[in-house]
Amino acid sequence: MFAMSNEKQDSKKECCKKSAEGELFQIIERRENTQPDWIEGFIVNGNRKIPVVSKTLKFSDRLDSWKARWSSFRMRFSIDPGLYAVGNPDAQSEVLVSANYKLSFDRLRSRLDGVNAWILVLDTKGINVWCSAGKGTFGTAELVNRIKYEKLTELISHRRLILPQLSAPGVSAHKVKKDTGFRIIYGPVRANDIAAFLKNNKRANPEMRRVRFNMSDRAVLIPMEMMQSVKYLLLVSLVFLLLSGLNSEGYIFNDIPDEGLNAVILMFIAYLSGGVLTPLLLPFIPGKAFSLKGLIVGIVLMGGIAIFSHKYPGLFRSNIDLLSWFFITPSISSFLAMNFTGASTYTSLSGVKKEMRFAVPAQIVLAVVGITLWVISQFI
């Protein structure tokens, strides 16, 4: 009995869901083995078939996200651009615009509990919202074209689009309005706040509009940054290994494992200092320039190692060997920390240029002095 009445209500509701052109929205129930597997079914409207996407992430989605974070290559995790649906939207439902980077899209769809909406996915070449907006691929032209290509006006009766706030560097709201008639409402920075934003009459509070860069935000970016610089670490380590055979008696291959391994371990410490420690502890390290922060962490670490080597002699050949690492480690640490500006959410181009004018020459001088001292230390 109960089920029957429910069914009746549903069919009653279904009967009134029509698109702007008067076509009925019909939901095709969840199908097994859809490709890709995050598509749960389809909404059929006239001769259109719009995929309905799942609001929960599967294990395979989480695996994608993990792989994307660790990949050092131009590995794209992209989905097909176009129109998608979440829940059971109709002609009055909101249209959320997103990028075709799978991580961006997954984050959005997994935060839409209880929401019926359309998702318009732009072709951002598999790049996230903020980066693609900066490049202009998440831009006015792509949005205007996509609105027309997907014939949005046939489907929905209103003229509003909700864009992620971080797409604003690429999209000119007044131009989109002029070209298509659609008014752009900038939503919150984080997909987490979308549901609250929609409930709150599409108003974002100041907190939703601020970009953050807290410990966990920084931590997830570290793997990719590290993977991008690991090839340099290996290359420089190899050079140190080859150089470590050099001494006053010529070139001794048997010295390489002993002397060279020390150098490789110290290189790795420098790499962790600039690539992991400095990004993680960013706000707690003095200075504003990232290169300076990395330099400080490198010096402090070397100070710790010097104290340690005082208690356990034999780690360094001589004081000159130890001294050389007070130049090499901070130089590498400073350089890697400086590269983290690209991952940060608050550095300006003008600021980065300013810090680099001092930092890059300083890093080169430190490295040259350090390596020279290190080579000298092998001869005495």
Add this chain to the structure above:
Amino acid sequence: MFDLKYISGVATLQLDSDKCNGCRMCLYVCPHAVFDMDRKKAVVVNHDSCMECGACAMNCPEGAISVHAGVGCASAVLQGWINETEPTCDCSGESACCG
């Protein structure tokens, strides 16, 4: 106390308040709360927080805002130096990977 503030006094952001129509768009799009309203006009209240993303200038219907927009990314600047071009950021698509 441990607020993340970058190098001060360098941002190229400029706002011509005379042109401002008070639409508040710059307040909505700025990720670092650089703007506020004062007597129905936008004003810059936090110039040093500007990261030059260009969102405000892009969305100002009156063209009252100018900023030399770009990504604050050292490896992009380095690439630009080497290739003698503008900073180019060809990143692999991580969140904020290049600014």
